[in-house]
Structure formats: C-alpha cells, structure tokens
Amino acid sequence: MNRQKRTNKKTIFTISLCFGISCSAFAQENYKKLADSLRYVTDVPYIENCNDSVFWKIVRAGKPIVPHLIDKMTDTRDLEKDVYVRFFGGKYTVADIAYVAIQEIIAGIPTFEHLGVPVHEECGYCSYWYYVRESKKNRKKFQKAVRNWYEENKDYLIWWESSHSVTGDCFIAPTKGHYIVRHKIFDDFPPLRELQCGLWINNNGTIALKEIGCEFNEESVADTTFTIHEWKPIDQYLTWVYNIYDTIPENISDEEFALKFQPSLKEVVDTASFKILSRFFFMDKNFIYSYTPMACGGHIFVWHGLDRETFSVFEENPDYACDKNGCYVMSMDIKNADPETFQPIIINGEPTWYSKDKNHIYDVNEPMSEAKIIELEKELGISLRETKIKRNEK
Secondary structure, three states, X not given: OXXXXXXXXXXXXXXXXXXXXXXXXXXXXXXXXXXXXXXHOOOOOEOOEOOOHHHHHHHHOOHHHHHHHHHHHHOXXXXXXXXXXXXXXXXXXXXXXXXXXXXHHEOOOOHHHHHOOOOEOOOEOHHHHHHHHHOHHHHHHHHHHHHHHHHHHHHHEEEEEOOOOOOOOOOOOOOOEEEEEOOOHHHHOOOOEEOOOOOEEOOOOXXXXXXXXXXXXXXXXXXXXXXXXXXXXXXXXXXXXXXXXXXXXXXXXXXXXXXXXXXXXXXXXXXXXXXXXXXXXXXXXXXXXXXXXXXXXXEEEEOOOOOOOOOEEEOOOOOEEEEOOEEEEOOEEOOOOOOOOOEEEEEOOEEEEEEEOOOOEEEOOEEOXXXXXXXXXXXXXXXXXXXXXXXXOO
C-alpha cells in the first residue's frame, strides 16, 4: 500500500513537472509569435500617436518577450505597411521596431554605449540610424551588446508607474509604466558599519546613504497585461550624487552626464564634517545637499547657491529650512519667502505642508490666495497667522 502511494505521488509529480514545462514552452511560443507580429505595426509612438494596437500588445507582454524582441534586432525586413522615420528619413524595419518596443518595456537602456558611437552633435539620434543602416554586421554587434546588457540587468528590473511613454512622449501611454534598473549597488553593497555622520561604508570604502526603496511582488503576464500586486519597503544604499556642477552643457547624452556629472558620494562628501540635518537636508564643509524622494528611493543633489553660514532647518518641522537669501521645503524654493519672518505652520502639534511669513501663507512652496486662506481656516477652525515656532541652531 505504501509503495502504491509513493508510486502515485511520483506519477503526480512527474505529470505536474511535465505540465509545467509544457506550459512554459507554450508561453514562450506565444511570445515568439507575438514578436513575429512586429511586421504589422503601422504607427511608432510619437507625441500623442500611441494607439497602435499591435505595438502596445507587444509592449504589454513585458519582460518575458524581451529575449524574443532581441532576436528580432537583426531582422531587416520592411514592415507590411511602410512606416517612415520622422526627421531622419527612410523606413523602419522589423529590427528597428523591435528595439523601440524594448525601450518602451525597459527605460534607460544606454543605446549609444551599446552602439559604440557618440551622439551626433547636430542631429542627435541620427547616429543610431547611420550605424545600423551601414551594415548587417553592425546590427549583429548592437544586438549582442543589448543581449549582454539585458542578461546582466534583468534580475534588477523593477516596475515604475508612469503615464508617459519612454520613446514617444505620449501623454497617456497604454502600459501605465515601464521597467527601470534598480542599480546593482543597492543589492551588492554590503554595509560594514554606520559612520558617526550617519552615512554607511563597506569593505571597499564605498560611501552610501541608507534609504528606503521598494521591492515588488509581481506576476509578469496575465492575458498579456502586466500586473503589480503589492510592494514592500526595503533598505537600499544610494552611492552617488545627482549633480556636482551648477551648470550642465546642453545636448549631453545620458551616458556622458552620468560619467562626468554624477560622481560617487565618496568623491564628493567630507565625512568628517557631514551632518544629516533632516530627511531632506544634509551639509558638510563644502556643500549643502538636498534629498529628493521618488517612488523607490531618491536622489541626492548638491544645492548650489545656498549660504552655508546662515542655512538651518526648523526644529518643529525640519522639512523646511532658510538661509539669509530665502526659504526652502524639501528640494524646492519657496517663492518670494522672507527668511526673517518665515516659519512653518504647526497644527495641533503636528507638522503640515503650510508655512507663512509677513507677506504670504504658503501651500508647500506656493503663495496661497486670500480666498484659499479663508476657506482653509474655516475648514481647520484656526487662524493660520497665529502659530509661532523657532528655527534650529546650526
């Protein structure tokens, strides 16, 4: 009897395993067929032109279809209906549409790094067209570079909700988002210890700011529609500064911007004098920094133009700060604020996003109209002009 039970269990397991493999193979075949339908795309995303049902069905398939799209990056057949490249001329091929679809699924792919050519000084993205149209060999080299990049980064992709398309600036993109690469440093950074200044350092001497990111529990495809079910907060480590220079040249590529203008924290921060003033403001002997939170983590900016000698945050609400020249909330200037009389508004002992000075009452960083102030005071049952608090000393 026991032997029969074990045999039955083994049979069930074998059937289940085969069924799972069959389902996986069936799904992959469906993705391959969907990628084959690239030939029937008639419109490429551009401004409000985001209505091609074939193209967006392909994009909605998400990560599982990407390897099949990469396979198509050397398919130089014309589309069933001629689709012409705006501004540069010539027709899209299946290979070109495949790469546009990949870019819609995953934002931030370093195109020109993979091409091995610079952005053209005069016509920008035309470098792509010149390179891939030159020879089939160039397309194969580009395909190999994109495939290697995807294999290296696919496990670090997270979903990013957005109403805009990646490639076409559509005001409302059908996918409602795209993937981005959560930089591997967040996972590979092993925090050795916390420094006295509040930053972290690992065995390699890399300096990082600990922040809250997010990890998604996702089911990639259901009826070719990407679905996010839930996410949970995770610790991650920010290791670079978004902007080190006050001015940045125009027409600079993303790759060059990251290389020249986004140094590591280790290169910029003086840990001996670094202070975390609040969740949004930091300072060392050289710079004032602001932290801009985003959906999953954020950015550290060097805030140029502020006066270090007079800069300080408010004790009851350190999301606000002033120096001798103005006042600030998070990473925003408060328009025309008077630093001598400015103070955040505290209601029932709790901080708010309202503030005031001798001239205005502000909603975040915008002056409120008198009608809006009266309406808000009536709603809250208090006078917004009567609260008084103090600023932290440096």
